[in-house]
Amino acid sequence: MASSSPPDANLQPQPPGTARVDRAVSIVPAPALIALAAVAMVASLYSALLYAPTDSFQGNIQRIFYIHMPAALTMYIAVTLLFFASVLYLQKRDDRWDEVGAAAAEVGILFGTVVMITGPMWARPVWGTWWTWDAKLTSTFILWLILIAYLMLRAYGGAPEQVARFCAVLGIIGFLDLPIIHFSVMWWRTMHPQPVVLTEGGLGANLPGSMLATVALGMLAALLLFAVLFRYRLRVERMSRRLMAMRRSLDFSQEENL
């Protein structure tokens, strides 16, 4: 016979504005955010294919850069968000930070996948190979695998509190790979080119204006898409936890009735 109180804390609506993340994702209403993201994505595609000049050396395939690079930077942002959510979860043991971490990791995988798709499609005609195990590509692949491991741990890990703790540690480990990815082209000899946007000379210092504008538009589109997907994924995570809490509550009430 169960003697504890029913585990229905998650069934209660959360007080508005209690979590900073709740406020952050609610600044722009969902339909407006989706509309903005859709317009930015179409404008970015138009700019990448028709507005930006053709690269004199690589030809049209260079246009894939306008998706590849914003996707990579957005993956950095997702993993940074995962890092802060993981640290805050370990510090405060507040489930809302675990929810944020789960959402950031999964959306981060999507952007990582876009990077892993567009990279080889660009490399094949320019380098003559789909893939090479150089430092930049390998460290990016490792981060992608860490994020996959994060999701697998979350799906099959066992006790929720323990899984949340292990996932937070894995999220922090994933973040440690970010500087290795970014600086690998300076630390080691790689086939991957040096950064052209986040450079020491300033943001996109060596890019022509039209290319820089297209990069900026691509970045805006990727960030808005990230905001839409992150918000959506966070909602799914909260629904999933609500369902788990309801099931526990149902088990409890059935035990009470017996």
Added chain:
Amino acid sequence: MDNFWYLFGGLALAWGAVFFYLGSLARRTRDLKQQIDVVQAQLERNKEA
């Protein structure tokens, strides 16, 4: 257009991945909603009993 198929393939796969993920989120939301409704109804029945 040189290297057209690589560019087209890259863009199609990248956008395809995004739409596939959006679809997966929509499917998960729908399934969760259905399950929440079912459990909610069971909870209410238990409360009445």
